[in-house]
Amino acid sequence: QIVLTQSPAIMSASPGERVTMTCSASSSVNYMHWYQQKSGTSPKRWIYDTSKLASGVPARFSGSGSGTSYSLTISSMEAEDAATYYCQQWSSNPPTFGGGTKLEIK
Amino acid sequence: QVQLKESGPGLVAPSQSLSITCTISGFSLTSYGVHWVRQPPGKGLEWLVVIWSDGSTTYNSALKSRLSISKDNSKSQLFLEMNSLQTDDTAMYYCARGAGGGFAYWGQGTLVTVSA
Numbered sequence: 001q002i003v004l005t006q007s008p009a010i011m012s013a014s015p016g017e018r019v020t021m022t023c024s025a026s027s028s029v030n031y032m033h034w035y036q037q038k039s040g041t042s043p044k045r046w047i048y049d050t051s052k053l054a055s056g057v058p059a060r061f062s063g064s065g066s067g068t069s070y071s072l073t074i075s076s077m078e079a080e081d082a083a084t085y086y087c088q089q090w091s092s093n094p095p096t097f098g099g100g101t102k103l104e105i106k
Numbered sequence: 107q108v109q110l111k112e113s114g115p116g117l118v119a120p121s122q123s124l125s126i127t128c129t130i131s132g133f134s135l136t137s138y139g140v141h142w143v144r145q146p147p148g149k150g151l152e153w154l155v156v157i158w159s160d161g162s163t164t165y166n167s168a169l170k171s172r173l174s175i176s177k178d179n180s181k182s183q184l185f186l187e188m189n190s191l192q193t194d195d196t197a198m199y200y201c202a203r204g205a206g207g208g209f210a211y212w213g214q215g216t217l218v219t220v221s222a
Contacts, residue, residue, distance in 0.1 A: 031207055042215055043151065048208040052207070054210070088151075094153050
């Protein structure tokens with residue numbers, strides 16, 4: 001199965017700061033999806049097909065990448081963005097998730 | 107609107123079996139596949155299985171021998187069964203549906219604790 005490695009595992013950012021987190025795949029994948037999860041709630045699809053924002057996701061979020069390297073970027077950190085973000089692939093079975101990046105606000 | 111809601115036993119004894127139900131609304135099981143995903147407390151997400159609209163299934167091979175999925179289209183319900191539970195099966199169990207890429211809709215989850 002394809003292993004997804006997210007880095008960093010934990011990070012913190014100040015309001016207004018640019019944030020980038022990465023997801024590295026053990027084999028090439030066609031697309032990457034990202035989910036946001038806040039404590040005690042279900043994951044929410046956040047970015048899909050590498051760069052498409054899910055409904056209601058602020059435009060300060062963006063996704064990019066190809067092959068084995070993907071990233072999620074926040075152009076200007078806001079307090080409400082503090083959460084854990086997971087990447088996920090389904091280019092091959094089974095679908096797999098990364099271990100998550102926990103983003104905290106400074 | 108699309109909704110999924112899981113219900114389960116809460117507490118299961120080690121070596122026993124688990125049965126969880128996912129009740130959906132806002133769409134038909136004859137048109138969409140539904141997945142099961144679990145998350146141990148404080149840990150990441152693990153995909154378990156999908157049952158497609160035609161009733162065919164795809165399992166995570168690591169758990170295939172212990173899992174069974176079925177559905178009742180007329181009742182808009184899906185059923186996940188897992189046998190030989192151990193403490194590391196303690197997790198929040200979610201059902202989820204795709205729409206385009208990824209899992210667009212998630213239930214609230216049902217927490218299953220494996221403990222004597």
